[in-house]
Amino acid sequence: GAGVSQSPRYKVAKRGQDVALRCDPISGHVSLFWYQQALGQGPEFLTYFQNEAQLDKSGLPSDRFFAERPEGSVSTLKIQRTQQEDSAVYLCASSRTDRTAYEQYFGPGTRLTVT
Amino acid sequence: SQQGEEDPQALSIQEGENATMNCSYKTSINNLQWYRQNSGRGLVHLILIRSNEREKHSGRLRVTLDTSKKSSSLLITASRAADTASYFCAPGVTDKLIFGTGTRLQVFP
Numbered sequence: 022g023a024g025v026s027q028s029p030r031y032k033v034a035k036r037g038q039d040v041a042l043r044c045d046p047i048s049g050h051v052s053l054f055w056y057q058q059a060l061g062q063g064p065e066f067l068t069y070f071q072n073e074a075q076l077d078k079s080g081l082p083s084d085r086f087f088a089e090r091p092e093g094s095v096s097t098l099k100i101q102r103t104q105q106e107d108s109a110v111y112l113c114a115s116s117r118t119d120r121t122a123y124e125q126y127f128g129p130g131t132r133l134t135v136t
Numbered sequence: 137s138q139q140g141e142e143d144p145q146a147l148s149i150q151e152g153e154n155a156t157m158n159c160s161y162k163t164s165i166n167n168l169q170w171y172r173q174n175s176g177r178g179l180v181h182l183i184l185i186r187s188n189e190r191e192k193h194s195g196r197l198r199v200t201l202d203t204s205k206k207s208s209s210l211l212i213t214a215s216r217a218a219d220t221a222s223y224f225c226a227p228g229v230t231d232k233l234i235f236g237t238g239t240r241l242q243v244f245p
Contacts, residue, residue, distance in 0.1 A: 063235030124181040
């Protein structure tokens with residue numbers, strides 16, 4: 022595709038609800054990343070996939086957060102039993118190779134508000 | 137931590153002036169990337185400089201890297217109102233990017 026797309030763009034959830042955020046990376050990109058960005062802060066790394074393998078999930082804040090990329094393309098970030106502190110913009114990025122240190126292309130983000 | 141710390145936190149200039157932002161980091165790195173984020177276009181990669189490079193140019197952007205001081209700078213020349221955004225550095229040794237809190241640049245017409 023032309024760029025990284027994310028859906029939904031906005032999500033309002035009541036505390037305790039489960040949410041699923043989708044990321045469509047650029048076609049053919051090997052690496053996929055999820056970040057969480059709180060208001061006024063820089064993005065914080067959550068997790069990283071190389072194809073379908075989740076190689077790094079050290080940034081996931083709790084076991085309520087789960088990410089998958091079963092076929093090595095589309096990825097879903099799931100948050101169970103949402104809490105107010107989960108309110109943030111969730112950014113997805115992809116990178117064309119599995120080599121280190123290449124630029125990442127970011128999607129527009131999903132703004133999650135937990136009420 | 138590989139986190140970059142940007143300085144200043146906020147910068148206001150007039151169109152046509154130059155803007156300089158600095159980044160310091162703590163560990164040895166293989167490369168350092170700069171990104172820009174504004175409400176219109178989201179987070180966009182600007183430039184990547186590798187640890188064996190000292191300076192790199194891209195259009196009106198000039199990035200320097202001093203690995204002995206663990207610091208980098210981003211210079212935007214002849215700034216435009218459209219350059220108004222937050223600028224982040226992301227030092228790293230892997231694909232995992234660790235962003236700082238950014239420099240918020242305001243360019244007044």
